[in-house]
Amino acid sequence: MSQAHVIGGGLAGLAAALSLTQAGRQVTVYEAGPALGGRCRSYYDRGLECRIDNGNHLLLSGNVAAMAYLEQIGATATMGGPGVSMFPFVDLAGGERWVIRPSPGRVPLWLMQRSRRVPGAGLGEYLSLLSLGRVSDDASVADVLDDGRALYRRLLEPLAVAALNTPPSAALARLLRPVVEETLMKGGAACVPMFPRQGLSESMIDPAVTWLAARGASVQAGRRIAQMVIADERIVALEGPDGPIAVGAQDVVVMAVPSWVASALLPGLVVPEEYQAILNVHFKVPAHGDGAVRQAGFLGVIGGTAEWIFLKPGVVSVTVSAANRLIDESAEVLADRVWQDVTQALNLTRPMPPVRVVKERRATFAATAEQEERRPGPRTDLRNLALAGDWTATGLPATIEGAIRSGRAAASVFGA
């Protein structure tokens, strides 16, 4: 049986491995790290004495590839969330609170009900979303949507920053378009927020590894591929930690590593080279929130350093995206600043509990016009090599949905 070698065990590599295995290939996944999952993983934190995720990850029910992936690995039931489309927010400036509740169908009936909309935003403001459908190639999110009004500040800006992980003045509007079209524009049924009940690894990674192993695939952690040997326009060997791994004449290779590793393994490959950080601050404190926050399990924050607060069992986890501006601040300063927002947002009165600040410096490529130009498709000039990763040309920003689609696209290069 011809083999498929998948380099990189993040979501893109795992999605490729699922498709290749399903298509009847004998698959081996080589992952450099001690565990699978890459930028989407859980681990035991010794300081906090509990398991945490590297960062909070939110999916929406309209993320069709992610939903199909969860279904395939039998992990749909491991995902939690409110079960309906709802997004609670607080504006720290005036303390105002509201819950956006899109109605299920495509017709946006919810816009007719003031209580389900963004306070202070007129109905006409929602029409600005339609302008995303006709953006020029290099228009930024701010160019297209920032009219200085409430809808932008209280919904569209936080949505764009979370999805594109890039400041709106530089973020490419045409990368936001498919996100909005596949979720908000489809109505509430496509906007149900979801996140793992337990942890990212328990939902998105471990079940995939189990699925692959049950079908004869070999998934190997701690196996960094240092080099790819090329001859006659194909990969003929991979340099593993224990020496060369032969790549047979009928074998195929999917390279699903981060962009900076990809360009080192395949010299001459043009890839995105600017990144944006994501900051996650995990506080070890039980908090359940009230009303809508308790039901949703998270809260959007306007006007603070904190952007999204997630209530996990025993831990409050805060996400700050497009965080290059903050990344060189000390962990103490960041924790202090974010804790102030948390106490105000959740009405807590207590000193700061044990905290872990996780800085993912290269969380995603910067979703700018320049970087978009540098995203390659899955096909390469080498006959048996395909590329995957959230940084490849998926038409989406760097997200779980994009990573999974990229893995499927790479597998399809070889008929899977």
Ligand SMILES: Cc1cc2nc3c(=O)[nH]c(=O)nc-3n(C[C@H](O)[C@H](O)[C@H](O)COP(=O)(O)OP(=O)(O)OC[C@H]3O[C@@H](n4cnc5c(N)ncnc54)[C@H](O)[C@@H]3O)c2cc1C
């Ligand atoms: C903090 C944070 C929060 C996020 N929040 C969200 C969110 O809310 N919603 C969302 O949709 N997305 C979110 N994302 C983005 C999402 O996590 C990524 O898009 C996705 O995980 C990328 O998967 P990938 O497989 O493309 O890359 P990676 O996860 O980077 O996988 C690449 C793998 O290759 C391995 N590797 C590297 N070099 C080698 C080598 N030489 N040999 C073998 N293996 C190698 C790496 O160890 C890694 O496991 C977030 C990301 C971060 C960092």
